[in-house]
Amino acid sequence: MSSTLAWDTASRLWSARWSRGGAGCGVFRTLLVLLCLHGWAGAGVTVYQKPSAFLAEVFGGSVPATKAIRLSSSHQAQIKRLLGHSYRPSMLRYWRQGDTMAVILEEVGKVEPITTGFVVKGGRIARVRILIYRESHGMEVARTSFTKQFRGTELSPAGRLSRRVDGISGATLSVRAVTGLARVALYLDRVAPK
């Protein structure tokens, strides 16, 4: 609604200003574009890839049967160490074929959950993909330049990633959320039945 209003107002201002021309036109146009981008940025849910499409891509079209692990209190205690809190829901779904496991996890960035797909192969992260992003800021975590940093990382006995993941200024909470989920995905690969 707000972005529609912003667009409507911006369009009217654009027409009025454009018809007159003037020296400040360039500055005005820049401000207008920023206003519209701001409206769109806060517009809500961005689906980068549907979770079902992610699984189909990972397993080449033949997605294995869904498996689930009920997180016991000891699992939740470990997850709390990795993520900062226990995981909801208490049943975690995953898909496994050979030594490849895919899991779709959610964690709140600032106020909204970030849906992320992980592929773990041989105890190392093979792929990270932001599937659905709902926050108004911090969507830079969906960029490949960020997600590819996780490739090849494994979980150390201390519960840390084996490689440092560089943050993104302005997306600290989202980076923290995705990094925490990566640790959970690696932990899940260890404890989930084969």
Added chain:
Amino acid sequence: MSGSARGPGPWKGRWWVRRWHRQLGVVFALPLLWLAVSGLLLRHADRFGLHDRQVRSAWLLQRYGMIPEEAPRGVTAGSRRVVEWGENLFLGDALVQESGVLIGAVPKGRDLVVALEGYLLVYDAGGMLVDQLGDASLPGTPLEALGVDGDGAVMVRTDGKVARIGDDFLGHAEAPAAEVTWSEVTALEEEAIEALEPRLAEQAGISYYRVLLDMHSGNLLGTVTKWAVDLAAIGIIVLTVMGLGLVFRKPRTGTGEG
């Protein structure tokens, strides 16, 4: 001294200032009083317990967007009721973290299955989220309807097709639509709405301090009050400058002629 206080001459300017000072003083007396009183209360908020006391007024909560404008919708599943109100989802009287467009709810043994447009949620008897089936675990999304068949199996409809969800919620298979009792979401009656308002108020956690601060700064009622506070502040600045001018400005001694 030539000229009178109201006539032409050295006192003319001062008379004009005095007159405006008096009139502006009357106009801005109440806003100034309000700003002073509310400022004092804010300074001593701890003493008055303004931080601890929470707002309960539905009208005020509405101003803060804590009570959604949309009418709440609900469904009864067994002995439990699920309500969607704006972006809030209630299980009985408890507010849960999940949110979305409510499609239906059905009991499954001791658990409760709730369908939102994009998810199927399973809650245990204590209201804990046990399982969450998203796009990857469902026959499709958005979900259009949720129901149970004659055997008590959970059924969903998406894209016009009906599917039976496995008892362990790990699989699904297409099924005939016959004998399915679909869950129906309906508008909530006034009494039920009133019962849920205090829950939203608790969750909102808006203190009297915040309300007073927003009233002091003019943020509570939107643009009009923001402008009113700005105007009052400008008026007070003008009054102060005028007052200082009246006190310190010396009367001119001559007429300025020749």
